Amino acid sequence: MLGIGMIAKKVFGTPNDRKVKATRPLVAKINALEAEFEKLSDAGLIAKTDEFKDRVAKGESLDALLPEAFANCREAGRRALGLRAFDTQLMGGIFLHQGNIAEMKTGEGKTLVATFPSYLNALSGKGVHVVTVNEYLAKRDSEWMAKVFAALGMTCSSVHSELSPADKKAAYNCDVTYATNNELGFDYLRDNMKTEIGDLMQRGHNFAIVDEVDSILIDEARTPLIISGPSDDRSELYVTIDKLIPELTEEHYDLDEKTRGVSFTEAGNEFLEQRLLASGLLQEGQTLYDPESTTLVHHVNQGLRAHKLYQNGTHYIVRDDSAMLIDEFTGRMMSGRRLSEGLHQAIEAKEGLTIQPENVTLASVTFQNYFRLYGTLSGMTGTATTEAEEFMEIYSLGVVEVPTNRPIxxxxxxxxxxxxxxxxxxxxxxxxxxxxxxxxxxxxxxxxxxxxxxxxxxxxxxxxxxxxxxxxxxxxxxxxxxxxxxxxxxxxxxxxxxxxxxxxxxxxxxxxxxxxxxxxxxxxxxxxxxxxxxxxxxxxxxxxxxxxxxxxxxxxxxxxxxxxxxxxxxxxxxxxxxxxxxxxxxxxxxxxxxxxxxxxxxxxxxxxxxxxxxHPWVNKSLAKAQAKVEGRNFDIRKQLLKFDDVMNDQRKVVFSQRREIMESDNINEIVTDMRHEVIEDLVDAAIPAKSYPDQWDIEKLYVSVLENVGLDVPVKEWAAEEGVDDDAIIERLVKTSDAVMAEKTAAFGDDQMRQIEKQFLLQTIDGKWREHLLTLEHLRSVVGFRGYAQRDPLNEYKNESFQLFETMLDSLRVEVTSKLSRVRPMTEEERAGMIQQMVAQQAAAAAADSGAADASQAAEDIKDGARDFDENNPASWGNPARNNACPCGSGKKFKHCHGAL
Structure with a gap:
């Protein structure tokens, strides 16, 4: 007997059958237009594209245009490639345009299918991205399908890693761009590290078709994309913490050799807090449980692991001032391999070796969150049905099985x-x-x-x-x-x-x-x-x-x-x-x-x-076992994504703010508001609400205003005046700071001052965001232990990361205000000294390259160029030494200012 479900399917069809059936009227319309479009000349096909673009610009929907656009594209494909698309290929194109995953068997012509929705969606002028699994396929498909798009009067190109930024920008400005998922993601991150709007490569995320969608959105989505760079030198911190670890006794930590895990006990945490307070690494009143202590806790944990889990001669050997890891399976040294997240540095500190710098994350994004940026996302593959639940839950993508052109x-x-x-x-x-x-x-x-x-x-x-x-x-x-x-x-x-x-x-x-x-x-x-x-x-x-x-x-x-x-x-x-x-x-x-x-x-x-x-039973049993493993892997990916979603909300805020600042010609209002807020915060900290004058900390206010706002003002005298309250002091500080900044603007010139404000704000945002990413990485590594206290690690992560984000924004205001308070135009003596230093450095480099005999001529050539030196134009600075003063006049070292990585 047939079950109720089977009977219903026989009468009504499966949901997939109904979706396929719904496209048949559209396919019939496209076929009906075929004779009309066959009569058009080659120029007529291009004229049709121009007509469609005008209709879209006037408000006609792409859905209304679909039959005509697909008919035009089919004719272009026939003429350019000698391939007339089957009805099933048109169906696949319709499903892609609707934002679905089209499951099409191998050999059904998916590469040609992608041209239909690409052409239709490119009519809006916002660009289309076709995503492939490797650069060879991106180049091959773009060169092959460019013939179709050229016949339609549209541009097509591919993006790959060897291209220069200018060539990449040109490729992204084409109507249709083929690229790998990695290159798209990295270019997105690179764009959000740029400081000039004209340097941006991508122009938005309108419509994407992901080829081999299961490979890209599931298999490769397990690992986030990360752009990293060298971090600040933390050698002293590793060494200081390393000295504390040998003082621990067995009651201070729990060691599990079976799982190779080690963690501090309550007694260990208390002991550490006392020792860290005594060494000055922990501030008075701060505990290891505070969000501000996350980085410190991370380093202490890595120091403990280095001492208790990693043994010299078993897990690594010391050779030539470095700790060389040993492969536990082969017993061979693994040259060039290092443990991540500061663990290798902790081992180097333990063995008294030179501590190599860590790499710090400058920007990161998961494929899940990158591809969710697109207005419409679609995909095609031969196999997606088994992962339909994940596609729907993570990307809101439905999976539709497209019938084969011929029976299998x-x-x-x-x-x-x-x-x-x-x-x-x-x-x-x-x-x-x-x-x-x-x-x-x-x-x-x-x-x-x-x-x-x-x-x-x-x-x-x-x-x-x-x-x-x-x-x-x-x-x-x-x-x-x-x-x-x-x-x-x-x-x-x-x-x-x-x-x-x-x-x-x-x-x-x-x-x-x-x-x-x-x-x-x-x-x-x-x-x-x-x-x-x-x-x-x-x-x-x-x-x-x-x-x-x-x-x-x-x-x-x-x-x-x-x-x-x-x-x-x-x-x-x-x-x-x-x-x-x-x-x-x-x-x-x-x-x-x-x-x-x-x-x-x-x-x-x-x-x-x-x-x-x-036996069929064996097949069924194995399929069930595979389904269980797939479910477990999906749960792991889903959990990782929940944590990244927290960071993604913050990433969107930071990146959108950066974009607004880059697009704005005048951000004076933003930095002025920041300065006023900093002044209010400093006064609030020194003069608590509803407090008496004898409770005010005027000395602290004077020092903090001098340090953070650059104002040397008589706040003691102001506070001594009869009837003066915190509002009056804020008003005077605001007025004085506005006057000082107005003088600076007059000295620099309005245009140059606006440029300085923009550069300082963008640099500071980038620096703070890098520090914040590092702190969140460390928080992720320790927040799992909260589960032992019956607290949900994800909620703990959400709450603490939000607090850390607010702290980052507060410190951003302070740092921007502080930097702008110190900036000043160069004196003629400083300018002459800077040019002299620049000439000497470049002449020495030229001498090294061309030989001492040419050094004097090189110096003369460099002097000619140095006369164009402008402290507000980094392109005219040459190559300042990283430890010298920054040519912009901020008073900071070049490596901490314009030379910051």
Whole structure:
């Protein structure tokens, strides 16, 4: 009997069926327009694009334009590439435009599908990003599809790491830009570290199509993008803390050698607080539980781990003034490898070595939060259904299965389970040889590079010719995958390798033509193509007779999606093929799943060596085990994202404020308000509300006003006057500070003063944000311990990070006010000294480069350039030494001012 759910599906169809059915009227409209657009000239197609742009500008929706735009794009694709899009490809394009993930099987033409929604959404003039998994595919797809966009009168380019900022900016200004997820994310971070609006590369996040969406938004989204740089020297802090650790006794910490964990006890925390207060690292009245102590707690914990968990000679050895880590599996030294988050520095302090600087995070973003910036996000892949819940929950993306253009002919056989790894490998090699003897192409899937090389060695010993494909060289990947469908081809590949290139039976015609032309450049391309197509048709016929592509997988992956990707390599566009998984009880997933029970069951069945169990129940059981692992991994990613969302809210505020400041010509009102708020805070701290004059700390007020606002004013006399209260003192301080800044503006000139204010504010925001990111990293590393006190670590993190953010904004106001209070125009003597110093430094560098004989001439040339020195134009400063005074006149060292990293 059919269940109620099955009956309902038969009557109403599945939700996916209904979505597909809803697109059919739109596809019919596009097909009805085909004859009309076929009659247009090449110039007529471009004229249509201009017409569509005008209609969008006048308020017509993109949805209303979709049938005409898709019809125009289909005709351009036919003329430019000789490819007429199938109805199923139009469906895929419609789903992408609507902000869905289109699940399309391998070989269904996803690269062409992307041109339809890209063209439609680019009509708004806001740009479209097509995201690929590697730079080779970004270049290949953009060069290939640029022909279609050119036929439509649109520009198309690709972004890659070798491009200069100017070339990247030009690429982002194209109508359609192809780029990798990494380059897009890093360029976003780089843009938010720029100080001039004209230097920004990206122009917004309007519409994105993510190719291989499961790989980019799930697999690669586990690791955030981080731009890092050297941090301030903290050697003294490590050394000071290191001296405290040997004073600890066993009652001060708990050591768990099994899990390699160590933590302070309550007695240890109390002891540390006393010692840190005595050493001046902890302020009076401050405890280790205060948000301000987060960084200190992090360093103390790392010092404890360095002493109690890492032993010289076991985990590292000391050599040439450095701590060299030892690989616990091979016993070899790992040259160049360092422990992160200050742990390596703590070991260096423990051993009395020179402490190398830490790297500090300058900017970071997760892929989840980067891609959520887009107004509309969409994606395409061959495998997404198994991760549909995650796509919806994290990105609000629905998954729609697009029907194949032709029915799938591939036979997916049941898994074959062997008792041991050796029996499985014997069966794999026997099966590969059997297929190879009848000339059937074979693709062998493995779960790691190591296992692919092991299997390669076995096949070599058996005399079976084959190629090994791994993810190291993208160009080679494409060539090997293109050849994997030829007669007699045997290809060993890791499950993820080679994506983006189809395996065509008989080989890839386009690549065969390119190779032939490379060997014989004088040949007639058309005649050569005709000859190769004839040979290809014959080879394809033979491959089909041999059974098509045989996909043989040697292990189940943790994710069903990766297994489905491998299976989907066979059976493209209605081709015949078969797939089967060879497993053993020694496989990781089988061991986790419970191979003991299976082993007993197989023994009781009286299975002989070399025999396999083949049954649908085994498939179902494995699918359930994989679903559990997928669920666990999703929960881990979701938890990590919850923590990053807290930082992301703050990141958005900081980045949007930076953007506003960069776009503004005059930020005088902002810095004036900051200065006034600082004055109010200083007066409030010295003169508490509703207090008597004898409770006022006027000495503290005088010092803090001098230090933070740069005003040497008689606040003692003011406070002694009859009837003067805090409001009156604030008013006088504000008036005096405004007058001083007005004098500075007159001395510098209005334009230069506005520029100085903008640069100081942006530099200070960047510096404070870097410090804040470091503090949040340290908070993340210690907040998990709050769970032992029955407190939710995430809520603790939210509350404390908000307090830290407010503290950062308060200190930002103080620092900007303090910097602007110190800035002053250079005197003629200082200017002459600065030029002299600049000439000497550059002449010395020139002498080193060109030889002493040319040094005097170099000095003369540099003097000519130095006459153009302008303290308000960093481009005219040459290369100031990092420890010298900053040429801008702030009074600070160059490394702490304009030279700050």
């Amino acid at each position: 002919q591939r036979k997916d056989e049941h898994d074959r389970v062997y008792r041991s790894e050796r029996e499985k490998l014997d069966a794999v090699i026997k099966s590969v040889r059997s297929a190879n003897e009848k000339h059937q192409p074979v693709l062998v899937g493995t779960t790691s590079i190591e296992k692919s090389e092991q299997l390669s060695a076995f096949l070599t010993a058996e005399g079976v010719e084959h190629k090994v494909l791994n993810a190291r060289h993208h160009e080679q990947e494409a060539q090997i995958v293109a050849d994997a469908g030829k007669l007699n081809a045997v290809t060993i590949a890791t499950n993820m390798a080679g994506r983006g290139t189809d395996i065509q039976l008989g080989g890839n015609v386009d690549l065969k033509v390119m190779d032939a032309l490379a060997e014989n450049p004088d040949a007639d391309p058309e005649a050569l193509r005709a000859q190769i197509e004839t040979e290809h048709a014959e080879e394809k016929r033979k491959v089909i007779e041999a059974g098509g592509l045989y996909v043989l997988a040697t292990e189940r992956h943790e994710s069903r999606r990766i297994d489905n990707q491998l299976r989907g390599r066979s059976g493209r566009q209605g081709d015949p093929g078969r797939s089967v998984f060879f497993l053993s009880l020694d496989d990781d997933l089988m061991r986790i799943f419970g191979s003991d029970r299976l082993d007993k069951m197989l023994s009781s069945l009286g299975m002989k060596e070399g025999e396999a169990i083949v």
